Amino acid sequence: MSRKPFDPKPGIVIILIAAIIGGGVWWWAENRHRFFPKRWGEVVPGSIYRSGQLHRDLVKDTLDSHGIDVVVCLRPHEPDHPDHQAERDAVGDLGIEFIELDLVGDGTGDLAHYVTAVKAMDEAADGGRQVLVHCAAGAYRTGVAVIFYRLLVRGEDPSSMRDELKAYGWRDKDDDRLMPYLKDNMAEMARRLQEAGVIDSIPDPVPMVPGS
Secondary structure, eight states: OOOOOOOOOHHHHHHHHHHHHHHHHHHHHHHGGGTSOTTOEEEETTTEEEESOOOTTTHHHHHHHTTOOEEEEOSOOOTTOHHHHHHHHHHHHHTOEEEEOOOOTTSOSOHHHHHHHHHHHHHHHHHTOOEEEEOSSSSSHHHHHHHHIIIIISOOOGGGHHHHHHHTTOOOOTTOOHHHHHHHHHHHHHHHHHHTTSOSSOOSSOOOOTTO
16 A cells, blocks of 8 residues: 655644744844844944944954944943953954943933043044944943934934934833933033033033933
8 A cells, every 4th residue: 555645734834934934033133243233323424333232253344344443332341241352352453442331221320421422422523533332232322322412412403313212222111211311411411511521502402302
């Protein structure tokens, strides 16, 4: 008697296809930043860049290819993290100035660190140097630094700031602390930037992100 050819049940085939697709999606989510810099973007074209933590396989080439002169890191150093160590090795090899500032992952933290970050961004733009500002994800801490720079130094329209935050990964949640932080600190940030010589005068009125 001849054997019947294998005839898989449609349900099994669907499960297998779903598993393959799901595995591929998971792999890409876990590994895409080995191929593309995490949340890379331009704040000022050819001068100021933003990103998340660059993967160890990309960091040196990315910094070199964009001619980065200064890296402003808004996250604490983790000595056992291979991406952190690779970044330190890269800036050392390339002779890049490295500024490390310990800020909180939700975008809050010591305002003095944001003053340092914004001052570095401004000096880069004025001096024809290239600066990269980044945190871990490139969303919250980096987003706050960029908003302070755009609103208080460049005098840009506040109405676009919320959309830019969302474009780089910020999520408007009930327990969000980023927007209240911006609202509570914008005027003080302006005062400190004036004191540091970054801006000539405090904007009147002080700009606010809509909904903050």
